[in-house]
Amino acid sequence: MAAVARRADVSHQTVSRVLNNHPSVRTSTRERVLQAMADLDYRPNRLARALVTSRSGLIGVVTSGSAKYGPTSTLMAVEEAARGAGYAASVTAVHDNDPEALATRMADTLLSFDSQAVEGVIVIAPRVSTVLALETISSRAPLLLIAAGVAPSSRFGVVSVDQSQGARAATAHLVAQGHTSIGHLAGPADWFDSRERYRGWVEELESAGLQPGPVWEGDWSADFGYDVGRRLVADPDRPTGIVASNDQMALGLLRAFGEAGVAVPGDVSVTGFDDIEGTAHFQPPLTTVRQDFAQLGEAAIASMLQMIEERTTPTGAVPLIPTELVVRASTGPARA
Structure with missing residues (x-):
C-alpha cells in the first residue's frame, strides 16, 4: 500500500x-x-486486512455439489452477486447420504470458514437433510439458507424463489384451458423445491374446486419422465394435463408421447419448470416456469450483508423471488 x-x-x-x-x-x-x-x-491480502479491520471481504458458500440446474444456477448467481458487492466467495461442496456423516462434514466446513474469517455463510440447501444437519451446528458467522418453504429461525435467515407460486401459475394455466384432470410429475420428496411445487399444484386445484390427479414421484431425470410417459400412452384414463416439476422430466414425457402418437397438446398438455436452455426447441416447445436466479443471488447477498452489518438474524417474512410462466406450444385446450 x-x-x-x-x-x-x-x-x-x-x-x-x-x-x-x-x-x-x-x-x-x-x-x-x-x-x-x-x-x-x-x-x-484479505487475511492481513481482516486482522486490522475485522472485515475479510469473504463470504462462505456451502453447496450440495449437485449438478442439477437449480442448485448450479443458484451458486453462479450468488457468486456473481457477491462479486458485485465487493466480496469474494469461498465455495465448498458438502454432500453425503448418511445423516451423521453429513452433519460432521457440515460442522467441519463451518469451522473451516471460521478460520478463514468469513463474514457470513450462505448455504444453498435444496434437500431436507442439509437443513437437518445444521440444527445442532454453531457458526461464528451469520448463516443464510437458500431453501424453499423453510421458516427462518434465530440461527439462520432464509431467502427463496417462490416455488409454490410457480407451480400454481402452471396449474392455473391448464385450468384456464379447460383441463379438469391434471396430474403431477413430482421431484424427489426430500427436495424442498419439489415439496413446494407439489403444494402449489394441490392448492391451485383445490382453489379451482378440482380433485388432484395422479402423482408420480420422480428423480428429476428425463429417463423417469419417459418411463411414466410410456405407461400413460396405453392408459385410457390418463389426465389431459400434466404439471411436471422440472423441464427434464417433461422432456421425457414429450418423447414418450411423440413415439406413441399421443398428440401434445391435442391429447395431453404438458408444463415444465425451470425454463432450461433449449426448452423453446423441445418438440413441441415447452410451456414452463422461469426462475430469476440473478434476482435470487442479489436478494441473498443483500440479506447476508444486512445480517453482517446489523449482527442480527431476520426472523420476519422470507424474501420470495417471483417466477414467470412462459407459455409455449405444449399446452392447449382440453380435449372434448
Missing part, C-alpha cells in the same frame, strides 16, 4: 479509502490509485 501511495502521490489513508470504496474519494484520485495498483500488480 505504501508503494501504491508513493506512485499515485497520495496518502496511505487515501489508498485504504479506495480499497474500501469510501465515497469521499474524488473520481480522479480513485482512478489514479487504481492505475497505480494495476502498474504495481498490487493485490490486497
Whole structure:
C-alpha cells in the first residue's frame, strides 16, 4: 500500500479509502490509485486486512455439489452477486447420504470458514437433510439458507424463489384451458423445491374446486419422465394435463408421447419448470416456469450483508423471488 501511495502521490489513508470504496474519494484520485495498483500488480491480502479491520471481504458458500440446474444456477448467481458487492466467495461442496456423516462434514466446513474469517455463510440447501444437519451446528458467522418453504429461525435467515407460486401459475394455466384432470410429475420428496411445487399444484386445484390427479414421484431425470410417459400412452384414463416439476422430466414425457402418437397438446398438455436452455426447441416447445436466479443471488447477498452489518438474524417474512410462466406450444385446450 505504501508503494501504491508513493506512485499515485497520495496518502496511505487515501489508498485504504479506495480499497474500501469510501465515497469521499474524488473520481480522479480513485482512478489514479487504481492505475497505480494495476502498474504495481498490487493485490490486497484479505487475511492481513481482516486482522486490522475485522472485515475479510469473504463470504462462505456451502453447496450440495449437485449438478442439477437449480442448485448450479443458484451458486453462479450468488457468486456473481457477491462479486458485485465487493466480496469474494469461498465455495465448498458438502454432500453425503448418511445423516451423521453429513452433519460432521457440515460442522467441519463451518469451522473451516471460521478460520478463514468469513463474514457470513450462505448455504444453498435444496434437500431436507442439509437443513437437518445444521440444527445442532454453531457458526461464528451469520448463516443464510437458500431453501424453499423453510421458516427462518434465530440461527439462520432464509431467502427463496417462490416455488409454490410457480407451480400454481402452471396449474392455473391448464385450468384456464379447460383441463379438469391434471396430474403431477413430482421431484424427489426430500427436495424442498419439489415439496413446494407439489403444494402449489394441490392448492391451485383445490382453489379451482378440482380433485388432484395422479402423482408420480420422480428423480428429476428425463429417463423417469419417459418411463411414466410410456405407461400413460396405453392408459385410457390418463389426465389431459400434466404439471411436471422440472423441464427434464417433461422432456421425457414429450418423447414418450411423440413415439406413441399421443398428440401434445391435442391429447395431453404438458408444463415444465425451470425454463432450461433449449426448452423453446423441445418438440413441441415447452410451456414452463422461469426462475430469476440473478434476482435470487442479489436478494441473498443483500440479506447476508444486512445480517453482517446489523449482527442480527431476520426472523420476519422470507424474501420470495417471483417466477414467470412462459407459455409455449405444449399446452392447449382440453380435449372434448
